[in-house]
Amino acid sequence: MSEQQQARGAATPRRVVVAGAGMAGVQTAVALREQGFTGTVTLIGAEPHQPYDRPPLSKAVLLGKAEDSAFDVDFEALGIELRLGCEVAGARPADHELDTEAGPVPYDVLVVATGAEPVRLPGTEGMPGVHLLRTLDDAERLRPVLARQHDIVVVGAGWIGAEFATAAREAGCAVTVVEAADRPLTGSLPAEVAVPMAAWYADSGAVLRTHARVAHIEPGVVVLDDGSRLPADAVVVGVGARPATRWLAGSGIALGAWGEVVADDRLRTSAPDVYAVGDCASFPSGRYGERLLVHHWDNALQGPRTVAANIVGEAPAAYDPVPYFWSEQFGRFVQYAGHHATADSTVWRGDPSGPAWTVCWLRGNRLVALLAVGRPRDLAQGRRLIEAGATMDPGLLADPARPLKSATA
Ligand SMILES: Cc1cc2nc3c(=O)[nH]c(=O)nc-3n(C[C@H](O)[C@H](O)[C@H](O)COP(=O)(O)OP(=O)(O)OC[C@H]3O[C@@H](n4cnc5c(N)ncnc54)[C@H](O)[C@@H]3O)c2cc1C
Structure with missing residues (x-):
């Protein structure tokens, strides 16, 4: 660890408690260690299993091609305390305490990462x-x-x-x-x-x-x-999922219209020293000009880095990702990047009745989102163009043989 990281570790809170041991919770704990946090990190999860990844559950695990999808993380080596099979029942931010079945748990910083539950x-x-x-x-x-x-x-x-x-x-x-x-x-x-x-x-x-x-x-x-x-x-x-936040009722931590924790652009909640990340939290997207509640894996990977940077005392940039997800269905690899709600036109690359095609959403001529079926290169290039706020030439963009990155205006 560098001297700078050591100094940072000494100046930051000593006890971080993460509620929820899914992707966002685990990534928060790991990111804290990666960013030099030296205090205690406790990860509390309701499920009895070793923390695991969800996307394989509807794919390889379901078909018996993989036994499980446990994260490849050595919690012991990272000094992360796991409390599994332990449901968090409430939070009392004024006392800096969580209530669990096993009794109260004090914290200096709390990270809410309890994900979503199916409707x-x-x-x-x-x-x-x-x-x-x-x-x-x-x-x-x-x-x-x-x-x-x-x-x-x-x-x-x-x-x-x-x-x-x-x-x-x-x-x-x-x-x-x-x-x-x-x-x-x-x-x-x-x-x-x-x-x-x-x-x-x-x-x-x-x-x-x-x-x-x-x-x-x-x-x-x-x-x-x-x-x-x-x-x-x-x-x-499979009729949807809602944020798993019922346990926060009465805590004073502000919840939004979908029952999600309302976070700011640093993923801080309305309560001091409480952050929220992953499927359970919405955040204001400066990029898209609206509050986003994202129920996808990549958000549970990216958000924790912002949370950890805040906790270790860095001043992270606003959390403003280009949302990304993928789905594997009916022999097709479907990928989506961006957010198309504010788009005013679409451009197709390829025939949607065929095996591989992409649809691009533009606002003005700016690329704001794309969905690619069997065209991962379009997705990779498009994601970077969206991040860069690139302006496209719709005529060039409509040619599926032309690399997307060379269809800029
Ligand atoms: C079957 C399936 C397939 C998916 N496939 C894809 C995919 O292909 N691509 C993609 O982009 N996304 C996919 N997703 C979505 C992705 O898995 C989620 O966005 C991601 O898991 C969110 O992580 P999270 O940590 O925020 O929430 P979760 O994964 O829900 O983890 C939250 C954890 O908190 C625990 N918890 C809840 N309440 C409490 C409590 N009160 N006390 C203690 N612990 C609690 C839960 O038990 C859970 O383990 C899929 C999801 C599912 C369910």
Whole structure:
């Protein structure tokens, strides 16, 4: 460790407690050590498992191609204390204390990283055969369901629904996906982009039923509100996730419209010495001029570096990422960078009915977002151009044979 880092360690708070041992919590603990923090770091997680990564749960872990997805982090060597299987029940910022099942935990700095929890279908809690896909336990419960090649109904054609349907088809299950809206990914992508993706379901042999709302679930049957009855040995519900922040009720830490912790552009919350990061927190994006709540892996990787820099006493730049995520569905690699809400035009690179294409969103002629299917080079170049605030020539951009980076105005 450098002298500068040692000096920094001495001047900074001694006890950092991180609530939530998922990607954002683990990365915060690791980043603190990387940035020279020498005080105690305690990571408290509700799940009993060694901290693990979630994206493989709907991919390799679900299919049994990987046993688990534990993070490759040597917590002991880094001097990070793990308290697993311990749920945090409340926070008292005025006392600088957390309440857990095992008693109060004092902190100098608290990092809230409790992520998100899946939205359930009303009345289905604890119902046999009805599954969610958020945790390692969920994936382990679903593995034998896939292995038995059951008839499966997936509720919700979002990212998780599509990835689960992909795995279930690969395992040889009969899959029907029911979606209340008129197309998949309705909350994430505009119709012109999502509609071509609807065809992927049929290509894979899954049935996608849109305008299909679940009325109720009976043993072995999903009943839709038009009266249709879909046989289902298992039901997988993928209708979204909400920030896991109920435990903060009454703490005085400000929560936003989605129940998320409202953080500032340094990821500080409304309470002194309390930060929030990952799926549980929103932050103001200077780049896009609105508050963002990002439920993707890359945000849980990048945000912790800002939090750690704050804690060790550096003055980090505002947290203002170009959001990024990927999804592996129906044999395609889908990648997205940016935020298209403020765009005023789109430019297509390639035919969306083909195997590889990209759609670019522009505001004026500035690139603000892109979605690439099977075109990782477009994504990599586009992400850098968005970060740089590049202005594009729409005519050049529309030529899929031209590297995206050479389509600037
Ligand atoms: C199945 C699946 C597949 C995904 N695939 C992709 C993908 O392909 N690409 C992509 O970009 N993103 C993907 N994501 C999203 C990505 O995994 C998340 O954005 C990321 O995990 C967020 O990390 P986090 O640490 O903020 O939250 P989480 O991963 O939710 O971790 C929070 C942790 O806090 C714990 N916790 C909650 N409440 C308490 C409490 N009161 N006390 C103690 N502990 C608590 C939870 O048990 C959890 O372990 C996927 C998510 C899932 C579920």
